[in-house]
Amino acid sequence: MNIQVTVNGKSHEKEVDPRLLLVHFLREDLGLTGTKIGCDTSQCGACVVKMDGVTVKSCTCLAVQADGSEITTIEGIATNGELHPVQEAFWEKHGLQCGYCTAGMIMTTVELLEKNPDPSEDQVREGLKGNICRCTGYQNIVRAVLAAAEAQRS
Amino acid sequence: MTTRIFGSGIRRREDPRLITGGATYTDDVQLPGMVHAAILRSPHAHAKISSIDTSAASGAPGVVAVYTGADTDGVLNPIPCAWLPPDCDIKAVDHPAIAKDVVRYQGDAVAVVVAEDRYQAEDALELIKVDYEILPSVVNPEAAMQAGAPQIHEDAPNNQAFHWVADGGDSDAAFANADVIVKETIIQQRLIPHAMEPRSAVANWTVAMGELTLWSTSQNPHIVRFLGSLVTGIPEHKIRVIATEVGGGFGSKLPMYADEMIISFCSMQLNRPVKWTATRSEGFLATIHGRDHVEHVELAATREGKITGIRSVVYAGMGAYLSTAGPGVPTILHGLIYSGPYDIGATKADIYGVFSNTTPVDTCRGAGRPEATFLIERLIDLLAVELGTDPVELRRKNLIPKFEDGHDVASGITYDSGDYEPLLNMVLGHVDYQALRQEQARMRERGAYMGIGVTCYVEICGLGPSQVAGAVGFGGGLWESAIVRFHPTGKVNAYIGTSPHGQGEETTFAQIIADELGVDVDDVGVIHGDTSNTPMGWGTYGSRTSTVGGAAVALAARKIKEKARLLAAHLLEAAEADVEYEDGKFFVKGSPDRSKTIQEIATMANVAWNMPEGMEPGLEASAFYDPPNFVYPFGTHLAVVEVDPDNGHIEVKRYVAGDDCGPQINPMIVEGQVHGGVVHGVGQALWEGVVYDENGQLLTGSMTDYALPRAHMFPDMEILSTVTPSPHNPLGVKGIGETGAIASTVTIYNAVIDALRPLGVTHIDMPLTPEKVWQAIRQGQGS
Amino acid sequence: MFATEFEYKKASSISEAIQLLSSNEGAKILAGGHSLLPMMKLRLARPTMVIDIGGIEEMRGISVENGTLRIGALTTHAQIADSHVVQEAAGILWETAYGIGDPQVRNRGTIGGNVSHADPASDLPTVLTVVDAKFTIQGQGGITRRGSRTVSAGDFFVGPFTTVLAENEVLTAIEIPVLAENQKAEYAKMAHPATSFAVVGAGVVLTVDNNNVCTAARVAVGGLTPTPTRGPSVEAALVGKELTDENIAAATALIDGDLGSDILGDIFASAEYRRAMAAIELKHAIFHATGLAHH
Structure with missing residues (x-):
């Protein structure tokens, strides 16, 4: 399935398997490995990113659910080289x-x-x-x- | 004179990459052509493998290969145990990387699938058909030694892995002559160490070179290289292990695991890079557990409260196989430290290592010392009740008086330095202990149950020296090495053998070097975790990195400075004896304007245009430091808790940690270590605990069942310290990474029992869940 | 960690979702995903089709009309916890929403998804039962099939992870009577340390007159029973009584008789313990509701 996601201000269009988790999409398809995976039961929060203004556990969200959304990861919060x-x-x-x-x-x-x-x-x-x-x-x-x-x- | 940066709480050098998502942990490694592995694990605790059919899995979409124990048998050597204490009849049973005939715990590897992506690998796992013939199993270490228990290894009768005794002083006489004896049975429940980063491995075999590169979530990459060479048969110089960024260990990344070797095997078979990352639930099964003692302990004392003896019989669960350091934990790291900070004439540790159908047991933060501290401190609180005295005064009465250079205890070890009472007084004064006791009495009158726990502890860490390592059966050395190198521009790199994974040595070692060499701390970079560019080292565990590794760094820097002094004399055309040093500068005595900075000297040494005759170019040194003794940090911790008798809920109201780790290189980092250690130990007291059912099925198999401490469950801690240098290492430092976990479990436990004493409660098994507390109250009141 | 393969469909309307649900065996509705996705990742759920209803605007929103608070099924816990409308109309729900899971779970998890999952350890079933919420359920139209229907919370939950929802029905909205000024409502729970789920949860809605006498009462407990359990004995004992410590303690102790024999237990908390805690949590809830929270 084809999805379009804006991550850290950059638009990406990718073909993804419906079962692909958002966290795997960010880490493996986009190479944004700053977001981590610490568990498999939505408990630990290592994978938290912002999606359309609110934080989500990206291990408990399908990449296809993020279609059309704006996502911010840890790589995207510093501005012009200045730390958040x-x-x-x-x-x-x-x-x-x-x-x-x-x-x-x-x-x-x-x-x-x-x-x-x-x-x-x-x-x-x-x-x-x-x-x-x-x-x-x-x-x-x-x-x-x-x-x-x-x-x-x- | 320069302000020393040693002792300054500067912020960490490693943090910029960590707070921006720029660090590369093992699972972040992406290599061209990489394939993904998933490991099929036994669902049964004990079973014969009748047959395995991998044909459907082999044909599944994306699958590259499927291997079983039949494939690895004879190719991978058994996974070794590297700590075999002597004189204890230890059974170093075979531990095949992939089980071939028998599985011995739920989680034992049975097969591995390699596929183009991880989802496909998981799909294919489900297609492997394994026929098991289920065998009876046993999980409790004491039960495993009883007659009729299921036998786990043919060559370990009664499931006894070893029987180790440390008998110092005359414990029989101490107990025969005692006025008072108190006894307790303590269950040190199994824990899951639980680093936040799941274990992961990326293996890349290059066939043309016959070389293996292994990214590994390890606390000790050089040990992985050493033991990995023994398992795979690849010569050690053809193995490179990379563990530069590791997301916490707490002992769980110390062992040499089968999985990393299986992944290496896959890469060697396929000539492709292979990645495997454990899911969290998989980690619960296949990453080592900690503790798992059943202990029968007793203490002998005089009527006046002088402790004369402590002895134990301990059944220490080893799990299904001996993990790398597993046998060393309940023995050397536990049985030798029964004196704690007290003057006790006789201690005896009688330790049975026991196989069971469970995940192997190894080091978990504190490793052996939390268990020892627990039994000592628990017994003293019981003695205080028995004698009707204040538990703090009882402790004070038995403390070893101040000593600066060596104190022998009954078990035969020699503490380095100690001054225990000032820290006890500091902690008591900080909380106004007498006022707390008065408040407790007032609260009891209105039916509210507040309790106070006070722990005095000494621990043994800074693992070395190597001669002792050899004598106690540790399969390696316990020295450390470092290379310190000036570059032509006067900047410095240190290459170290230890392998920090959160402890901050990129910062603290830079602080050591900055002081030793008179350079800015920002001009020092510390390289670690890659066997291809760091010297041999034995790893980061046992609170040894600063004491042993830090000493090596300091010694290497001192060697450099000596060479720089000679070169300075040459360049300044002065006699060596006339050259003085201050602040990163060498100058001629009496004429401070005739000087060379150490950076200028570094530049000359590197270009070597003008060197004294016979002096080699370059300005670098390597040093090996083998400590003459362990170090023995100590402290006093105090907790105040309140218990709601209606529902058994415990609230920690205050926690005060007073620790002495000698001079603090970076107090901010020291505090951080204490915070983490304390909460880890509190986790054991209140929330954490592995539960197996009688068939060896892990019931606490995910984070939804195994409760870890979270931010809202614990108050702000209060941190105090004193400074008693160790006499025998060049920096005087002692370890701090484990003290929190060593002291806090029993501190909380004793506080809870203290709170509930009016309700007749004397014992509750950990973790102290609300129900167990509630049940204990009901039993205490005879209802 | 890795779900099995499935077909993914995004529904743009309730009727489309129901159409898809009706025509595909093994299809599952995906709202916020915080109930379904964890099950799928552990391969405990293996839907052949996932119907994402997350984009259906008509299923969102919070409003009050004619004394009824209406919450669309896709409204997230965070939206409820952040809503002043909910705070004023049904403070008990507002506070309960804030205590669900953690911030990220609240940001994604929806009220409809939560109750449709019917986890006995969830807070909302108990709270919605005690406030007598009405669930709007949409099915397929026509003579032989169910169209829209309304089910009260007390009837909605059938058993653990089981509701009255038919295979091709979707919960679309929840309606709650706005609490009157003299109604005091509170939910208290003993939370599991790992998940914040309710080991035992207790909800109360009490009508209290100017003399602190309880004139009407609804109480329910959850977490320990397969579905939320009302406490008629407790309610009867409260009505007509002044809400003193003693009267509250005496009344809440009667919950034991209302619980039945099917009590859940696990390695963290046995059935025996949970049974005993029902009265304790009810007591806590009433103390909080009436401002007697000195315990």
Whole structure:
């Protein structure tokens, strides 16, 4: 089946098998391997991307469902070589160790702060419940999200 | 004088690629002509393979090849176990890469399909027909040793893999003469280490060269090369293992797995690159598990609360085969550390390694030491109840006094340095322990159940020295090496043998080098994880990377500096004795304007236009560091929990981690290691646990059943530290990667039991799920 | 991880979806995909055709008319959780939607897909039962076949993963009576730590007069029974009583008698435990609903 998807501002037209998952389409057909696969049950959030303005787990979405949509991945949030404030904050606050959950964490955070620019620590922790990290104990991720919120507000 | 960057919490050098999606993990590798493998795994825990019919699968769309154990038999050697402790009658049973006659756990590899894409490979797996004759199975390690239990390996009677005893001091006398003995049976439940990156391998065999390149999700690529050579028969110099970007390990990427060898075999058969990436559910079955002890433990003490002995009988599950380091975990990493931070006259660890029809067991963050810390600290809390004393005062009374250079404990090992009481006091002062106890009493009066857990621990890490490695049956060395090289422009690369995968050594090692050589930390790059361009190393595990690998880096840098000094003397036309160094500059004593920067010297060394006679060109050095002893970090952790007796729900209210890992190269990274370790250990206490049914079927087979800690389940931790340098390594540093997991499980556990003591609860098996807590309360109250 | 092969059709209208469903055996409706796709990836579901209804605009939207809140079946949990209309009309649903899964699940998962899947551990069946929601179901027209029909939530769920939906029917909308000012509604759950699914969930809608006396009550529990279970004994015990700690505790304890014998259990929580927790969660829900949330 033929689909057209705009990813990080670039339009792609591809023939795909209906059963192809969006995450496999992004990683293998488009070579955007920044989006990761961490589980097979929609639990871990490593594969989170933005689709038409909201975050989705791209392992729980068929590529054909994305036909006609606009997608942003971790590769697409820095502008003109400048890191997104959320990327900056993750770096500054040591919000990552092995880096495997990071793309999903950052994409989730971008939406979280769009919906709530001044979240409490509890709201941040609640907002990250769909993303699993095994390295950080979440503490510095939470700090990073709060720091990004502050940076974006000022 | 330059400000030392050692000790500074600078942000990490490796992060830009990780926060932009630019890093290349194994599953991100795409090679021209690459095909995809999927592995058929036994659905049964124990069965004879009567027949396998692969004909339908072979003809399925996109399928390139199907192989079974008949194909790999005799081509791939058995998967070796690399840690065979001596004097324990260990049975190093054969572990075929693909099972040929018998499958011994659910997940044992039975066949492999290679196809043009992964979807096709999965489709074809379903077409392979295997006839199994199901055999009886056993999963519990204690049950597996009972008479009449199903036998898993012909050459391991009673399923006994080994029987290892460490008996230090006179434990029989200690228990015979004890005023008080407390006993407990502890189930250290099976865990799934669960790195976020599933295991993956890309094998690329080039037939013309007879060379194999293997991208592998490994914590120790050089060990994969070493053991991979033994399995495949490819000479070691013709194997290149790449593990430059690895998404977490926690022990699960330390072993040498069958799967990576199967994928290499496929590539060699097909002369094409082959990729295999485990699905998460597949990983639950086929990536090692951790812990799995059934422990009968007891402690002897005087009426005054002086601990005189600790002893155990432990049934340690090994799974169906001995995994790479599996036998070392309940023995060397567990049984030798029963003294903890306490002065205890006698300790005895009586450890049975046991085969069962389960996924093989190996290292999981802390590996052996969380289990040891748990039993010591649990027994002390039981003793406190028995004696009616405060558990903290009981601990204080037994702490080993401060020592700076060596303290022998009953098991025969020698702690490096320790000063335990200040950290205990710091943690207690931080929370105002007495006030907490008063609050607890007030809350109990109104029927609210708050509990406090306090743990003092010592752990053994920084794995080396090699002589000890040999003596304890570790099939390799435990030294590390590094090459540090100045380039012509005065920039530096370090090539290291350890293989960090999240721990941040690209940053901390650059900090070490920057200080040693007086260069900017941004001018230092650290290369790791590729056997083709890094020197031999034994890997990143056992909290050894900074203590052993970091020392090698520092020593290499110091060698360079010595050479640079000689070259500086030559260029400055001064006597060597008159050349002084400060701040990255060599100058002539008394005339600081006659100077050369180390970068200028590096340039000269590289162009070699003007070298002293007999001096080789270049400015680089390699160093090998074999530590004279392990290191022994220590600390005190404290948790405050509240338990709702209505439903058994536990809420962690506070968690304070006080740790001493010696001087901290980068405190931000140290804190991050503590955070992650603590939450990992709390996961074991509260949520995580593998469940098999009686037929060896894994019931916690996906992330929907096996609960991992998430952001909303735990509060902000409070981090404290002291600094007690290790006397024996060049940097004085001790490990920090595992301390959190070593201390936190029992800290939470003791806090929960402390909360529930008024309700008659003395024991609950982990994980402390709401139902188990609720049931324990009901039993405690006799209802 | 890898679904089996299927034919993919995108339906542009409800009637087209029903047409496709009627004429293709083994076809499945795909809404947000958060119930069906996980099953397909594990190969537990193997539809021969997937009918994507995600683009059918007439199945979306939230509105209030004549005291009824109407939510299109394709409305996502996030849209419900972000809707002030839902917040004012049925706060219990608004809050429950926010507690479903995680942000990404809420962004894709739909109310219609969720209830059609009829997972006993899902929150919405219990909540929609307790608020007495009406489900609009569209089938094929004509004399011999069912056209449109309305089924109350209490009748919609037949068993675990089973509803009254016929093979060729689609749930198109859900209608909920707008809660009155004196009605207090709340949902409380014990969430599974891995999935946030309800181990035990309890919903209440209480009408309370100025003297804090309960004049009408609907309660339901879920998660522990194959389908949401009403608590008539609890309701009867609440009505006419002042909502004190003691009266609430006494009334909620009666849920045990309403549960029947078919109680679900698993390795995380046994049937015995869940049975005991039904009263606890009901109590929590009532405490929250009435502002007695000091426990």
